[in-house]
Amino acid sequence: GAAFGTGALLGLGGGLAGARALQPAGGETEPSGCEAEPFGGEVLPCHGAHQAGVVTPPGANIRYLAYELRDETDADALGRMFRILTGDIEGLTSGVAPLADPEPELAARPARLAITVGIGPEVLRRVAADPAPDWLGPLPVFSRDRLGTGYDGGDLLLVVQADDATAVAHAARMLDRDLASFARPRWRQHGFRQARGAESEGTTTRNLMGQLDGTVNPAPADEDFASLVWLGEESGPLAGGTALVLRRIRMELDTWDQVDRPGREQSVGRRLSDGSPLSSPPGSGEHTPADFAARDELGLSAIPVAAHIRRAHSSNPAERIFRRSDNYDDGTEAGLLFACYQRDPLTQFVPIQRRLDEVDLLNEWVTHVGSAVFAILPGFRAGETLGGSLFA
Numbered sequence: 185g186a187a188f189g190t191g192a193l194l195g196l197g198g199g200l201a202g203a204r205a206l207q208p209a210g211g212e213t214e215p216s217g218c219e220a221e222p223f224g225g226e227v228l229p230c231h232g233a234h235q236a237g238v239v240t241p242p243g244a245n246i247r248y249l250a251y252e253l254r255d256e257t258d259a260d261a262l263g264r265m266f267r268i269l270t271g272d273i274e275g276l277t278s279g280v281a282p283l284a285d286p287e288p289e290l291a292a293r294p295a296r297l298a299i300t301v302g303i304g305p306e307v308l309r310r311v312a313a314d315p316a317p318d319w320l321g322p323l324p325v326f327s328r329d330r331l332g333t334g335y336d337g338g339d340l341l342l343v344v345q346a347d348d349a350t351a352v353a354h355a356a357r358m359l360d361r362d363l364a365s366f367a368r369p370r371w372r373q374h375g376f377r378q379a380r381g382a383e384s385e386g387t388t389t390r391n392l393m394g395q396l397d398g399t400v401n402p403a404p405a406d407e408d409f410a411s412l413v414w415l416g417e418e419s420g421p422l423a424g425g426t427a428l429v430l431r432r433i434r435m436e437l438d439t440w441d442q443v444d445r446p447g448r449e450q451s452v453g454r455r456l457s458d459g460s461p462l463s464s465p466p467g468s469g470e471h472t473p474a475d476f477a478a479r480d481e482l483g484l485s486a487i488p489v490a491a492h493i494r495r496a497h498s499s500n501p502a503e504r505i506f507r508r509s510d511n512y513d514d515g516t517e518a519g520l521l522f523a524c525y526q527r528d529p530l531t532q533f534v535p536i537q538r539r540l541d542e543v544d545l546l547n548e549w550v551t552h553v554g555s556a557v558f559a560i561l562p563g564f565r566a567g568e569t570l571g572g573s574l575f576a
């Protein structure tokens with residue numbers, strides 16, 4: 185007993201000496217500014233009318249994992265697969281390791297992990313829940329598209345996001361393992377946004393062109409949000425879900441950097457500093473509405489006629505999309521994992537992208553190199569199975 189006590193005291197003494205060594209000379213303590221509460225233990229509920237990961241706070245790290253169903257994955261197998269996924273999602277997002285997780289410690293800090301599941305038309309065909317909605321398939325071709333680089337389509341999608349890349353990597357690996365007998369990987373993409381704590385919560389994130397990206401966007405509290413984004417009863421087994429369009433958009437950052445600041449601001453129609461529209465004075469802030477009729481002192485459109493926000497703006501309120509994009513940078517290629525949610529991509533994303541494809545000053549520096557559309561399944565409650573409506 186005495187020996188144990190001495191050892192513990194020695195250990196404590198060593199610890200204190202170590203802590204003291206971190207203090208500034210003179211012994212006074214200064215706020216270090218980096219003592220925020222750890223958030224690794226924070227949990228986002230996975231149950232609800234809608235799946236987590238669409239309107240819940242975005243994770244700083246995101247992975248999109250697309251799969252192809254194996255030939256032998258029939259309706260029964262899909263039923264088993266969704267039951268396994270349900271258990272994995274419930275466990276992983278609440279910090280409980282799934283069965284036979286060889287590294288349960290990695291599951292213990294979910295850092296607001298959200299796992300969202302989407303399907304392509306092949307899943308509907310195999311569970312005989314045909315016909316698939318007409319938007320669920322490849323999008324119409326746009327003239328500037330350069331697809332076929334390995335990031336198109338898929339039968340099944342997992343979106344895994346959290347504020348900690350370790351939690352994301354571990355969850356993705358567990359899900360991958362549990363899906364292996366049902367589906368094989370088709371493509372995967374990693375994205376990120378500003379780390380939690382880098383800016384105060386709710387700040388619009390910056391993309392790799394330096395712009396505040398996501399300013400003008402329907403908000404879940406808006407009266408028409410549900411009718412813009414969530415699939416209604418007419419969508420049968422998909423009601424409560426939503427349609428995701430994911431475009432991998434490469435940015436030519438080297439040539440973008442050579443453009444002067446006014447040129448870069450005019451191509452979007454907003455200032456780089458604070459995101460304010462060019463139709464109002466600098467410093468007026470990102471949420472000042474853009475005035476597309478405003479003229480500058482020369483009588484020219486304050487927001488150029490080909491500026492991105494003018495071309496992307498929808499005068500038809502029903503055409504709007506809910507954007508939720510992340511940055512990607514693989515070391516050799518960088519850009520935007522442009523993600524948007526809506527009821528019907530053919531009447532929401534497509535007309536907007538048609539305008540941009542035709543004319544958009546940004547086009548000189550951006551190229552769409554990947555494209556996929558998935559039906560994000562409705563949410564599920566405790567005791568229910570994700571995707572259960574497909575088998576009803």
Ligand code: HEM
Binds near residue numbers: 505540
């Ligand atoms: C607005 C960047 C692609 C649709 C904006 C804004 C920026 C931006 C900086 C202004 C701030 C904001 O409201 O978020 C980019 C970049 C892109 C890209 C860098 C490609 C790499 C797209 C695509 C679409 C789109 C593919 C849809 C087809 C919109 C819409 C707005 C917008 C709807 C709001 C327009 C309004 O003010 O009403 N984008 N964007 N963007 N963008 Fe993009």
